[in-house]
Amino acid sequence: MNLSAIWIRRPVMTILVMVSILFFGIHSYRNLPVNNLPNVDFPTIQVSASLTGASPEIMASTVATPLEKEFTKIAGLQSMSSTNRTGSTTITLQFSLERNIDAAAQDVNTAISAARYLLPTDMPSPPSYTKTNPADQPIMYFVMTSRSMPMPDVQDLAEDFVSGALSTVDGVAEVKVMGAQKKAIRIQVDPRKLAARGVGLNEVADAIKQGNVSRPGGTLDGSFQSYTMESTGQLPDAKAYNRLVVASKNGIPLRIEDIGHAEDGIEYEKVRLWFLTKDQEYNAIVLAVSKQPGQNTVRIAEDMKAKIPQLQKMIPEAIEFILLYNQADYIRESIDDVQFTLVLTIILVVAVIFLFLGSLLPTLIPGLAVPLSLVATFAVMHLLGFSLNNLSLMALTLSVGFVVDDAVVMMENIVRRMEEGEDAMTASLRGSREIGFTILSMTLSLVVVFIPILFMGGIIGRLFREFAVSIGVAILVSGFISLTLTPMLCSRLLVHYRDGRRRRFQEWTERFFQRAAAFYGRTLWVPLNHPRTTLAVTVFILALSVLLFLWIPKGFVPSQDQDYFLVFTKASDRSSFDYMVEHQDQANRILQAHPDLRGLFSIAGSDAANSGFCIVTLKPGSERKESVAEIINELRPKLNSIPGLVAFPYNPPPIPIGGRHSTANWQYTLQSNSLEDLYRTALILEEKMATLPSLTDVDSDLNIQSPRIRIVIDRDKASSLGLTASQIQDGLYTSFGSRQVTTIYGASNEYNVILELEPAFREDPSVLSLVYIKSSNNKLVPLEAFASLEEKLVPLTVSHSGQLPSATISFNLKQGFSIDQAMADVRNVSREVLPQSVTAQFEGASEEFQKSFGSLGFLLFVTIFIIYVVLGILYESFIHPVTILSALPLAAFGALVSLLLFRLELDLYAFVGIIMLVGLVKKNGIMMVDFAVVAEKEEKLDARSAIHKACVVRFRPIMMTTMAALFGTLPIALGIGAGGDARMSMGVSVVGGLLFSQMLTLYVTPVFYIFFDRIGQWLKRGKGRTDETGTPLPPAGQNDADPA
Structure with missing residues (x-):
């Protein structure tokens, strides 16, 4: 059956189909979103809870633990960690990638409701939750600054107007205001003046609450008109609060200004911000812009920059916008470089074809397969919701060297038949029929290489899914084009090819490759006459490949210069x-x-x-x-x-992995039921890790040396003085806790009123002697009358991982060291330090690295197995697939040696390159074996003669396809442009594997063909060596004369 015949005989149909592919592909390309990497959603939920004044230990035991027990019942929960600080708890829940985030949020809400009876009753509000995605980093940072306006006013404008206006840009998910400059009124009092006038701080707080109210005044309904009423119950500014009467002594009003003062300030005083350029410094508010999943980063950035001038006209001229960071700049530069690499690759591949064929017209015919395959892939990418990103474009760049292969093989076979005397139409029909099965085998067996990548789990599977689909679609389309358009164009455009006058360059290339093929044919007899030596060398290289794989430094997702x-x-x-x-x-x-x-x-x-x-x-x-x-x-x-x-x-990594906050890229988490063992071990381990030569920036989330003043209440004395523990706690928090006592409601915002002691009385423990608490019998009682002070060191934070107390040690890698080396060093130190009561595991990116490389070996095995199955089905043989795959050890060895020579790690990109080699190298074997099988059947040649003839006849297409793939990958191996350093390992592994395997495959595969043919004969006819008629065969090398 000739799959190409109908397309050859119906050129109009063929052209219209190709034009349709071109039209829909170009249209899809224009609508593809442009991003840095494929969209990866981590279903993550953050739960927040607060309990005013509670220590980290109290927050961990009374708030975090009950919630964590309920959360563990939720299906699909992968990891749970919590951080407990004074007065606050944050629990991060990360679910499996397959879990629906909305359904998970409903389960979290149910768990919070189930835990509410176990939580403290005096929590100001129930725990709340938000859906987040650690991979969604802001794509833009804008700075709002002003030389004349106060920063609280700038923050008001940012929150009330600017962030909302920017959020209306299509594709924007959130505009977060970062500044901590929110306006507030701070009322600061002198405890000595309070004591002198016999006024308690609780009285001041109550007076402020009652003096600032915002309630409806009701309505008046007359016969002809109705009125709504309001009162000036709110105090608008610090000046008004200074005049507020808090008490009356002997008929004389006591005002705020008599015991302290009110001032216009900010809510969070313990935060300081800077924005600096090369030669200037600004006070600033930062706007962090995040995009919705799957949206076009570059388009959003352009729309955002166009929106800023519009906003500038609507706000005070004193405010200036400065673009601090724009991820789209890096993406645009990176994508432009990849597109340049793509164009350069196409030029190199076409140049290679021209070099082999020596004529422009036969070069252009297979060259058309490249743009058509790429634009057809754009259409499929658009249908599947993919984006133009570094990985999908890298896939298309790599595919250039592959998509041209099938067309080259088809056209070379047709040209060869024309050179033997056939006319263009006959050569196209017979040549396409002769080579059609080979192309089908090459295409299908190359596509199935990428199937296992589609089924990879975790983030790596999500990350490379677009890569695998993009390159797979391009290869399938190229196979279709090589069976349709290529033979049709050959039948129409090469009509005068055989009779045309040969150019000098064409004659030179033909003579060169004829001599090269003849030389190859003579040298091929050497391994055929010494098969045992050839097999032994191959087995030796296989063993070296295994040792290299175990020894070579391994990495994860390469870092990028962003x-x-x-x-x-x-x-x-x-x-x-x-x-x-x-x-x-x-x-x-x-x-x-x-x-x-x-x-x-x-x-x-x-x-x-x-x-x-x-x-x-x-x-x-x-x-x-x-x-x-x-x-x-x-x-x-x-x-x-x-x-x-x-x-x-x-x-920072291209995709943050894990929800735990950290000061470095890699994390190692310790867990224990014993806080004493955990803290002691973590400190020792951190100190040991800091001395390792492979690590730098070693740090932990332990903050256990924070000084704390413990106020020990003598409850009997306090009770005799008319004080309860609640009154004492309330008085202390009002004095030193920056207590929010009331709220001012504006037209579009609200501001807190904060009561506290003056700064001079909040500096050291000695000021506690000046604190008085108002008792139930309306008397001021000094704190020192019923309490004593103790100073101790306590944790600033308490962390949990799972449901156990934990400590996380983070680290970066020193230059020249890989993550697997660093992890091995950490494990060795841990064995020396960790007691039985403490367990440890890698988390975040390091945990994902362990999972990924634990499964990559199996993934490679599955890839080879699938190819074997497909080839076995196509050839109806158990033996021929093994022959075709015999060069894989050579390719793997070349790839690993190349990585070592260029001092690159075997990271995920490089490993995907090795998987691609599996598909590339076997194409040469297919061309040899397919021709040899036909020669055995139709020309009645023995296996040795058939494979020798196949290798010589197929020498030129083998060299053409290999060189096309090699030069197609070379620009990536050079690591040129933005993000080129991250792509380099994949290119080097493919180029190195192709170079090394090409030099040896031409000699090794024929030997395996003969070797497995003899095994097949032995299995069919017993242990005696016989040919098809049962005649004993002479020793290898004596059954026919060497043509040399």
């Missing part, structure tokens, strides 16, 4: 906020001094008073000499030279 990095800073647990601000400012100056700095957003007090955080944006990669990794290595020692500050700069 023109920015993060810096986490931390002072000692005892450090004050003012101390942190001073040292964070020193770190800012070091970062600002770097010549490649574009912008710096810095926060002190981000998570705690002793912590800080920086977003450092850099010039585009094309404008700087150093990579992000080199800049980080340069800045790390400078930042850590600041006395009293520890800095953790790192390049």
